[in-house]
Amino acid sequence: MIRLFHSPLSPFCRKVRLTLSEKRIDVDLQEEKYWEKSAEFLRRNPAGKVPVLQIDGITMSESTAICEYLDEVYPTPSLLPRDPRERYEVRRLVGWFDDTFYREVTTKILTERVIKKLVGQGYPDSRNVKEGVQKIKFHLDYMANLLDHRRWLAGDVMTLADFTAAAHLSCLDYTSDVDWNRSAVVKDWYAKIKSRPAFRNLLADQVSGFPPPPHYSDLDF
């Protein structure tokens, strides 16, 4: 039994879910209230974070380490190219979204608007939300710059970089915080990735108290 302990609006969990699904690995999804830090959960991952994946007799944590493992052991379809320079570019972008984008945008908007309420930490800090709303523009423009010259974010094939970016953006789209009219190439890229079978499961997510907007699951958004 392959099992993923996850949280619906965690971009790190979504990255792993997309990777599993693209590789047609069936997984039992278990929602984890990671902020309650239950003893059993901390035993599975002392770092106290989701995702946690149980597969091949190992209990795994750290989303990028998990995705690299999945790509090595379940190589079809591959989410990392073979050439070291191209692999570097994929990993650079995974880092870009999971660190810089996450810090500047995802936490500023999503943590304030949704996570704080879910975990009972009070009201959004509007300064943070404002900063995130400002910063996402820079990131969408950066993506547009890349996509002006490339079919996918890291090059001519779809990679883990695309899934990482889409994981973050899909969470922010759930709260209507992505201006898809800012760039046609970014919107086209998201439409392509959103219509993949691997994405379906994410589009069905429902977070109690936060219904998604109608366009969230619409493939012609």
Place this chain on the structure above:
Amino acid sequence: MIRLFHSPLSPFCRKVRLTLSEKRIDVDLQEEKYWEKSAEFLRRNPAGKVPVLQIDGITMSESTAICEYLDEVYPTPSLLPRDPRERYEVRRLVGWFDDTFYREVTTKILTERVIKKLVGQGYPDSRNVKEGVQKIKFHLDYMANLLDHRRWLAGDVMTLADFTAAAHLSCLDYTSDVDWNRSAVVKDWYAKIKSRPAFRNLLADQVSGFPPPPHYSDLDF
């Protein structure tokens, strides 16, 4: 010419410096005041972070992406094992230190004590320092747990996981914030890694206004 734009007390830069040095790749070190965000620096890395490595005609950023590239293109000595499960464990620990440890300890202590002053952001917030000082105990105990059963953090051979952990701990040792008497196995591990030729360059670092304590560069600390 191989050039690294770095900052002396950045654990991410130290990880790359250790990797380069272990692989005997000579590099020209260029100190970068990344917080000044000069136009030239932002052109090299729009994310505005160090390290930035110029090698093989590419300008690279994101420390883990850089280290994975170096290990693929300059494979001797290797810092990642060949078995996917062992590679996973290395990458999990790289993530552990670069994310969880960094967030809970490095930023709480080092950013407050040193970086804030360097970049002119005022005085340390003593609550943060206190939290970091508390949390580092948990992490040292976690390392001790691993090292009770393993020669190195991820298994029987030295890997990028050891360099990542040592990169963070050496920064905190610069400000005397590591209690080496807490665990004999952790102290032995650090003594082993500190005595490697690759470490020498780090032990010669001097940050203006923050002289290191005498034990910092002492191999019999």
